[in-house]
Amino acid sequence: MRRLIENRFGMLALVLIALAAVYGVAFASRPAPVAPVRAEPVRAPIASVSTVCPDPGGAMVTAVTPPNVGGAGQTFIDDGDDPFTMDEPGKLWQKTMPAGTDPIRVHATGAMASGLEAAQTRRALSGEARGLAGVRCVDPGAAAWFVGPGPAAGELKLHLANVESAPADVALVVYSGEGQVIADRASGLILKPGEHRTVDLKTVAPSPLVMALNVSTGRGRVAAAVEAATPEGVDWLPQTTEPARRVVVPGVPGSAGRRELYVAAPGDQDAIVQIKAVLKDGSYALENREDVEVPAGSVATLDLSTGVTGQPAAIVLTSDVPVVGGLKIIGTGSRTDVAYTAGAPSIDLGSVVADARSTKAVTSRLILSAPDKAADVTVTLLPREGDAPEPIEVAIPAQRTKEIILKGSAKGFSVVVTPKAGSGPVYGGRVMEERVSGGQLVTAQPLAVARTWTLVPKATEAPSVILPPYSS
């Protein structure tokens, strides 16, 4: 060793051998580059749901929790003098409320919360309120968007309810066909805990014929719903998705009647919105209505009757600027009734519709669209009485819409739509029609994501969160 070290070449050779060895070790131990693993969120049942039926007076309220993984839980229906408690999933609760009932809060915990759905449907055969008017009971939230006819076209009532323990500070922004409406009375509505209030939108903005409405809270949360009574009929405006660059308005039924599209661009940029209809046999841009220009802050309408009437459809709106969209469905007959659908999310985690009926006169349609990839869903009916029929499997080819006429209990049933694993995104809506003398009654409800599941992201404690992410 010593002689090796003392020999100049010996030392060099030794060092080179050692370096080569180290290189070899480093080379051999070098792992193959791996792409960073994207943590898949975990599905977890929702443990607590609270929802508010805005104006149940004279309407039938339905509440249901579909059968699920099970466990203990309770649903509490806060019906003023006659509260009701349920603890068995799969059972339908239905009750027609006397007129003038206050908003009802439906609150569920544990197993009963997972999938809880509630809706109110009012049926009037005469008078100003003639028609079918249904609305999914709403979750209290910090923001809500509606699009539909304006106060100049009829009577628009905004129902606000604060069921939280903290006051809510509500602000309204109204967008009309001519642009955003500057209104004094649009902000500073304060709802104390437990307070509910109905705002006539005429007092906020009397002139718009069409409108988009944004209800937001500075603090607290509020349950908001809009009831529109126009000469064409009465119905509730469903909450639409928040402004987005791609909006899918599903649930256009295959029956006859006019269809009118509402598109609003609430930002400060003009939007050019491409319109495509996803129909039974494919997805098309409508002739001469390929796109619509929406000035910043305003609402545009477009009659889609010639392209869409008579076939079940979903309308896909794409734009560089975030937009909201909705659609008016008008029934046939000498006295028309109206229904509204609106932009909705895909029901990846399933959807539940609380109320559907099927009698000789009443037809319930389920319209399912797969605007992107082919989709497979299972449709299960939960009858109010009797055994549940076998689930129906529905396959929707890519860029197609399918309509299913729901045949179930005459007393009413709920519908559970569950996409199968590997299915493409599905959008949908449920439309109920009733043939009565003088004209058809209609109401619609876009499918909302069921409150069954939520995606729990993978969380890790990391002190480096205090730093902004670094990208080289």
Add this chain to the structure above:
Amino acid sequence: MHSVTAIVVAHDGSRWLRDTLRAVLAQTRPIDRGVGVDNGSRDGSGALLGEAFGKHSVVQMPRSSGFAEAVHEVVRRLPEAPGQTEWLWVIHDDCAPDPRALELLLHAADEYPETGILGPKLRDWLDRKLLLEVGVTVARSGRRETGLEAREYDQGQHDAEPRGVRDVLAVSTAGMLIRRDVWDELGGLDAKLPLFRDDLDFCWRARAAGHRVLAVTGAVAWHAEASSKRRRRIAASDDHPRRLARRYSLFVLMANLPFWTMLWSMARNTVGSLIRTVLFLVAKQPAHAVDELAAIGSVLVHPLRLHRARKARKRSRAGYALVKPMFSPPILAFRRAWEMVQNQLSGGGPMDSAGRHHAVQLPGAEEGDELLNDDDGFLRRTFASPGVRLFVLLTAVAIAAERDLLAGGTPGGFLGGGALVPVAGGASDLWAFYTGEWAPPYVAVLAALSTITFGKTWLAVSILLLGCVPLSGLSAYLATRSFVGYRPARVWLAATYALLPVATGVVASGRIGSAVVFILLPVYASLATKVLADTRKPARRAAWGLGLLLAVGTAFAPILYVFVAVLGLLAAVSFGGVRRGVGGNLLIALGTPLLLLGPWLATIVEDPVRILREAGLPMTSAPTLAPEALLTLNPGGPGAPPIWVTAGLLVVALGALLLRRHQFIVAVGWGVAIVGVLAATVVSRLSTWPGVPLAFAATGLLVSTALAAPRIAEFRQAGGFRRAGAFLVVLVAFATPVAAATLWIMNEAGGPLRRDVRSPLPAIAEANSKPGEGTLLIRTAETGLTYTVLHGRTPVIGESERAAYGSEFTDAVAGLASGRGGSDAAKLAAQGVAFVSVPGPVDPTIRRALDSDPAIARVTLTDRAGLWRMTGRVTPAPVPADGAWHRYWLYGQGALVVVVLILAAPGARPAEAETPEEIPAGRERVAV
């Protein structure tokens, strides 16, 4: 007419007494009477006095008598000489006056009849031209000031013109001429001061009483100062003369000052004494330290003695105004302090002459090397040093490269990013954190550094981190002094080391742990060499120093310890048999960190993965680092230059192997380098940044290479073909630092480290958090959701290493962010979470989830951040209990650090000159 009585007091001084008596008797103006006092001499001094003055003129006193007592005894017995001005000429047995001394003294007394006391100019007994005193004054610290430089030769420069007299505060009792009526009026020398400072006290009183005290520069006396230089044993007291001198000087000061001034002086001297004690301890002069403490202590614990002395001086204190102007100027105190520091730096120890009778310093060994202190041309000499030039150059490079980091701050922005926690808070926050709970020990180091930088943590961190390149260059240059003799090679070594990819990577990623280790590494190498190769005492000191610095480095990057321990074991195996004490010293060096960091290291043993972590935020590194990057000492990651930059270094290092020089060290160096690269490979494959092992490897490689450099110089001189070769080698060698510096400047030291990091805690949350309440901070990333909890303020460095919250908490956070409802928010609130903060842009899913949960309410939401508040009851998290064990440990740790510091501090290099050189032990010596 004058009548002069010479009083010669002898105490074991026969060595000098013969000459003294001869000189007294040979005066041109003969003395009228001569009296000798023998304070119990055992060396025949009494007989000598008898021979000179006659047996009846010698007074025998007990051996323990003081000087003042002896003179008092004579004066008491001395009959009056009526009709004449009587004078007492007090002479020490080791003080020989010049033949004309008395004549000139009396001449001055004639000229200035108001004079009470006169004294000659004192020169050294052996070195006859050396000035000792021309009158003395006193500093406010009690220090006896001669106003002379050390070892000043008398060329008449202090002689007063034209009359040859100077008004002074006091003159020495050696050769002091006192008018007898003044003596009687003042009560003479104070017998309570048996030795030292009696002169000062007496003259002070004389001055205060309105008499003049004159130093007559024409009159000369040679004084041996036998007592204070310990040329003889003192019998009047058992204490060391230094302690006596210090005690009496304080006592005299306290006794004579007016009351309030005295109180102030007492406070000031107490503090001063404590500081000096510490300095003495650091210089390892414990005897001095004890003396210093004992002196101030004996004054403070005897208030009655002081009271009596003050009572006796009540009358004379009225004349304080006459004395005050004679004190030495206050600026002198600062000059003395500076001298003390200089002495310490130059290896003389901070010993000053405060306790000495006069200001003669022993010639200290001159520090021949490039220590940066010096007396003349400080700046010139400093900037001539290549080390300083290199430092300045590297600083300029660092400033150019880090221009954005240095200047790009936004108001309210913090320095942070990468591994560095945004540097918020000050030294007091860090101390509070460190003393409040079991915090990682590097917090204490940073807190200490921040205290030095005026409490500004950002400044301390900036110096360490942004100054990493120049500091490591300087440390590499200074530390290699002992083993690389050839200076250009050292400059190359230091520059290359400072600009290694590790250094630029450290800055870019804000790795303060690696930065500290990188700066300290050359020092480790130097100290380790001393431990292995030096003689016993310096090796032991180096071992303690290495242990302490190793503890600091380990606290910042624990992997360092593993590496050093392996190398240390190898060294112990190879050197253990060769040198005695190496094993013990290595044990000290490796054991000190274990001792100083004990409890913290125990937590690391519980969780061994943390060995790979370093101070600050955990920051992983790609495990796929290329093998060629490892071989070229490139750790990869942000701030690392391309591989070719350091390729030249490897080539030169291999080439240097062919020049056979210092084969053994070269072999060791390469050994370290290869082990370092191997360790770096292992560490890198574990997804850890291999900066520390690569720095080790680089040190080994650079030292090996630099040792061969003198051969290159020889080649250059040889000329021709070899000269060209040498030129090429130098070119390649310097290409590495130059290229590294250029690229670094071009890349602007870009990396995750930024200057404008905003506080992660929203101001609203900070303002509204009660103690024990936290803010949950959530960020979405590719790999899911990450979160942490902040406690009421922007976290300080080290707080991020608190214990984790555990999986249940994590599940609750995930649930909260998913919006599943339920009790997640309540669970978090029960752990003290009061706010949920999501830095922008806020993910809409999370926003919806948080908005939909009834248990939390939105406070603000902008595109920059969102903040939610718990609506339910928040249970404040229990404040981490500051257990008694923790407190004991802190005290223990502090004490250990002090002890190790004292053991490691460089001592006074020349041995203390207190041993009486000519005196065989056991025999006693002579004279006052």
